Amino acid sequence: MSVNNRHVLSVLVENQAGVLSRVSGLFSRRGYNIDSLSVGVTEDPAISRMTIVVKGDRYILEQIKKQLNKLIDVIKVIDLDKDKSVFRELMLIKVNARENSRASIIEIVDIFRASVVDVSNETLTVEMTGDEDKIEAFISLMKPYGIREIVRTGLTALERGSKEIKSYKKYGEED
Amino acid sequence: MLKAAEAIVRFLVEEGVDTVFGYPGGYIVHVYEALRKSDIRHILVRQESAAAHSANGYARVSGKTGVCIATSGPGATNLITGIATAYMDSIPLVVLTGQVPSSMIGRDVFQEADITGATESFTKHNYLVKDASQLPRIFREAFHIASTGRPGPVLIDLPHDIQAEDIPCNYPETVQITGYKPTVKGHAGQIKRALKAIAESERPLILAGGGVNLSRAHAELLTFSEKSGIPVVHTLMGKGAFPSNHAHYVGMIGTHGFSYANEAVRMADLMVFIGARIADRTAGGTQILPENMSIVHIDVDPAEIGKIVGTQVPLVGDLGQILKKMNEKIKRKDTSAWLETLGTMKTEETYKTGSLVNPKKAIRVLSGKLNDTAIMVADVGQNQFWTARHFDDLPGRKFMTSGGMGTMGYGIPAAVGAKIAAPERQVVAVTGDGGFQMSIFELGTIAANNIDLKMVLFNNSHLGMVREIQKRVFGQTGHIALEKNPNFVMLASAYGIKGVRVTSDDELEAAFDQALGHKGPFLVECVVDPDESTL
Ligand SMILES: Cc1ncc(C[n+]2csc(CCOP(=O)(O)OP(=O)(O)O)c2C)c(N)n1
Numbered sequence: 001m002s003v004n005n006r007h008v009l010s011v012l013v014e015n016q017a018g019v020l021s022r023v024s025g026l027f028s029r030r031g032y033n034i035d036s037l038s039v040g041v042t043e044d045p046a047i048s049r050m051t052i053v054v055k056g057d058r059y060i061l062e063q064i065k066k067q068l069n070k071l072i073d074v075i076k077v078i079d080l081d082k083d084k085s086v087f088r089e090l091m092l093i094k095v096n097a098r099e100n101s102r103a104s105i106i107e108i109v110d111i112f113r114a115s116v117v118d119v120s121n122e123t124l125t126v127e128m129t130g131d132e133d134k135i136e137a138f139i140s141l142m143k144p145y146g147i148r149e150i151v152r153t154g155l156t157a158l159e160r161g162s163k164e165i166k167s168y169k170k171y172g173e174e175d
Numbered sequence: 176m177l178k179a180a181e182a183i184v185r186f187l188v189e190e191g192v193d194t195v196f197g198y199p200g201g202y203i204v205h206v207y208e209a210l211r212k213s214d215i216r217h218i219l220v221r222q223e224s225a226a227a228h229s230a231n232g233y234a235r236v237s238g239k240t241g242v243c244i245a246t247s248g249p250g251a252t253n254l255i256t257g258i259a260t261a262y263m264d265s266i267p268l269v270v271l272t273g274q275v276p277s278s279m280i281g282r283d284v285f286q287e288a289d290i291t292g293a294t295e296s297f298t299k300h301n302y303l304v305k306d307a308s309q310l311p312r313i314f315r316e317a318f319h320i321a322s323t324g325r326p327g328p329v330l331i332d333l334p335h336d337i338q339a340e341d342i343p344c345n346y347p348e349t350v351q352i353t354g355y356k357p358t359v360k361g362h363a364g365q366i367k368r369a370l371k372a373i374a375e376s377e378r379p380l381i382l383a384g385g386g387v388n389l390s391r392a393h394a395e396l397l398t399f400s401e402k403s404g405i406p407v408v409h410t411l412m413g414k415g416a417f418p419s420n421h422a423h424y425v426g427m428i429g430t431h432g433f434s435y436a437n438e439a440v441r442m443a444d445l446m447v448f449i450g451a452r453i454a455d456r457t458a459g460g461t462q463i464l465p466e467n468m469s470i471v472h473i474d475v476d477p478a479e480i481g482k483i484v485g486t487q488v489p490l491v492g493d494l495g496q497i498l499k500k501m502n503e504k505i506k507r508k509d510t511s512a513w514l515e516t517l518g519t520m521k522t523e524e525t526y527k528t529g530s531l532v533n534p535k536k537a538i539r540v541l542s543g544k545l546n547d548t549a550i551m552v553a554d555v556g557q558n559q560f561w562t563a564r565h566f567d568d569l570p571g572r573k574f575m576t577s578g579g580m581g582t583m584g585y586g587i588p589a590a591v592g593a594k595i596a597a598p599e600r601q602v603v604a605v606t607g608d609g610g611f612q613m614s615i616f617e618l619g620t621i622a623a624n625n626i627d628l629k630m631v632l633f634n635n636s637h638l639g640m641v642r643e644i645q646k647r648v649f650g651q652t653g654h655i656a657l658e659k660n661p662n663f664v665m666l667a668s669a670y671g672i673k674g675v676r677v678t679s680d681d682e683l684e685a686a687f688d689q690a691l692g693h694k695g696p697f698l699v700e701c702v703v704d705p706d707e708s709t710l
Contacts, residue, residue: 014354018303022295029296059481066478072300072320075354 006035007061008087008157011050011068012075012165015041019073023050026071032056032064036089036154047075049165051156078168080157087131090153092117093139096146097124105145112138123148177344179307179337180205183271184213186314189346190269192242194218194233194595196226198253200246202286203273205338210244218595218624221616223250225588227257227328228614231266232592235575236550236600238391240267240322241592247273248286251332255293256582258328262297263579264412265389267326269317270298274334277305291332299327307340311347319350324357325476326389357475361490361497369447369471369488370504376445376469378513379405382428384457385412385578386450386474386494393417393570395498396449402502404510405447406517408436410457411563412578413450418570425517430460431560431709435520437461442516448472450494453483454579473497524565528680532701534558534633538565540683541603541631544691547571549601550593554586554610557639557709562605564710584613587630591620594628601629601691608634608657615666621696622670628697629690630667630674635703636660643709667698674698 013019020039027034035053042049054064061079068077080087097105097119105124109116114128128138132155139150159165177185183206187195194216199207210217220226223245230241241261245254251272261268274280275287291303300320302313317329373379387396396416400407400423407417408425411432417424426436440446440461446468451457465485472479472486473494480489490497526536538561545551547569553562553576568574575593577585590604606614611632621628633639636657645651664674673693677686677700690697 017305018291018295021292025295063478063482070476070478072352072355 005055005057005061007054007056008080008082008085008155009050009052009054009064009068009077010080010157010165011052011077012042013048013050014073014075015046015048016073019048022071022073023052023068026067027054027064030063030067032060036152038154038156040156051154053155076165076168078165080159084161085157085159087155087157088129089132089135089155090127090129091135091138092125092127092151093142094123094125094148094150095142096122096148098122101145105142108138108141114138176341178205178209179310179340179342180209181212182310182342182344183314183333183338184209184215185344186311186346187215187242188213190314190318191239195242195244196220196229196233196592197244198223198226198246198250200250200273200286202247202275202335203244203250203271203333203338205335206244206271206273206333218591218620220588221619223253224257224584225591225614225617225620227254227261227268227270228582228585228588229592229595230268231257231261231264231585232552232575232589233596234266234268234592235388235589236573236593237596240269240318242269242271244271245273246286247275247290247335248288251290252288252293258294258330259297260577260580260582260585261328262299264385264577265326266328267321268328269321270328270330272330272332273338274303274332276336277334278336280334291330294330297328298330299325301330301332303332304334304337307337307342310337310342311345315347315350316352320352320355324355358477358491359493359496361473361492361500365488365490366497366500366504369473369490370501372445372469372471372488373403373405373447373508374506376508378443379403379445379447379508379510380425380439380443381405381407381417381447381449382440382451383407383409383413383416383449384451385410387413387416390450390475390494392450392495392498395495395502397421398502399498399505402507403505404508404514406439406510406514408439410451410454410578411576414563414574415568415572416450419568420570423514426521427563428461429457431456431563432460433564435517435522438520439517443468445469445471448474449498450474452476452479455483458483529704531679531704532633532677532683533680534561534701534703534707535565536680537631537633537683537701538562538605541687542567544687545572545601545603549573549603550575550590550597552576552586552590552593552602552604554604554606555581555583556607556610557635557643557707558605558607558610558633560709561633583610586610587614587617588620590628590630591617591626594626598627602627603629603631605631605633607639608632608636608660608663609638611663612657618667618670618672622672625695627695630696630698632663632698632700633703634660634663634700635705635707637705639705639707640709642705663700664698672696672698674700676700676702678702
């Protein structure tokens, strides 16, 4: 196993004030590195779901899972299997687009199945979703035109198939 | 409908709380008014940190959750050291703090402090109450969380206006917290693996930690050791987990433990950690090396297993329950040769007499005079290890100290809490002259409540443990001295507390006899050579 593997954790938490601070505080306090963290409410309005991308070896990952599970507001933590999950991120990107370059940008946008959401005299704003590779590829193609701004949601992810996060046991739960 | 502050006091009564330690202020007055009208005993400390330490001592002796209370802002922040101290030693506390009115939160108004934010990393959980109707659930949850699984402090921050609202006062009978279900029963398969590992070992050794004391699994541990034949070492926090007069008892390990006990760990081919988190101060003295030994680790907190050292057999759950199950199946091992080896390694302590008091001998003498149920509270520093190493924790007795945080000033207020929890037991607090002065204001609390507590103060006019480190590492002495120490006996006397000053070993017997014979608080100041070593 490589030393600093990337892992995508899916975390169910109580939808309550202070939860985000507790989770992010835990990472900074214990020196774990977060690549991205996204959070939103789930099918149950009382519960939110976080997708946290972390780097670490097996020991760090074990510790992160155990420490997260110790938080009272954390309901469940799973480590998503890369081959069995769908990963998506949303990006808004504003690029320089004068008359001479607009058409070629739109061509790339179409190839990536992204969409133009705003146009000005000088710029185009593009919305796109995809996994990280697709987003990185798009960014590199936009670089020559001049990128003004990028905003990304961070990765979100869901397991493929009919299995739900709720069917997983809580860490240490008796079987 | 009932005023929230009064409902809160009812919840406390409902939870079996008979004593709270605290200090009032403007934004907690509603709760104080309700307390005044109740049967709950309120002990007014002289500084809030002492409220948390006293609640801590109270919890450790009574087995119940300790409760302390303070006002917003500086009252709450003064509690912080006490909360962190309780957190590091897994002591169940419910901490109540006043807060500025809800509508003013976030505006940096007078005496506003974000205490839930500040204590996030050293409370087991905390609540900022935003809706008074949630108070019954929050209190029920707080006491449940504090006292179950791995215990710890839980803080409830109570905005001023919330305390005065009217709420329905039905206290829930059960708790439903989706994300909190501590594992109690041990995994049957893992228990089997643990038993197998023990059966295959030649020189097994039990390491008992503070978890045994917290979960009161003494009887189960004793049976486990006796049925299996396995000898026992313990950590500082595990002192008292196993009877020191037992043939299987080896001693305390760690950086300040006994070298023969640390040596025993190095010789073992299997360790059974029981309620010990293998903190650096434990592992440091022994160099516990998983590559040289098998490790079975039993703890209620899965996050402690494998955190410091790798483990072959992790076993999560309540120590008492797991040991009980293991005791049904465990087979007697022939450990006679192993026990004999360990027996020959043990060294008898000899006590030299110098021109001043030998603190090790003082503890030995005192230990011999205390009765079978005495409680010994050690502060932090050299005095802590003089006490831990030379106080004989016979079964029925109790030893307490701030192990995880090493908080100076813990000893006196913790002993106050201990005495209030068990008025019938002898309680002694041992401190250095530094730690004594960190909680010196509690002489006021002791005097006002006539707490029958015996204080032993080892006065070396220095921060002894720091001086020892400075001398060892930098070869330098006398850099930091506690200059202009007061006349401690006179100071106690100013509070109406009796005391004697002892300057040689010859006077120890008489001084301790006088202290223990006296009804009420008593101070024995022992003058100690600053060059006295910890070990
Ligand atoms: C609140 C706090 N501040 C500082 C320390 C660091 N410290 C550890 S031991 C020690 C010296 C304690 O001196 P004293 O109370 O006189 O006890 P002695 O070591 O002399 O027995 C100090 C300063 C501490 N543990 N706690």
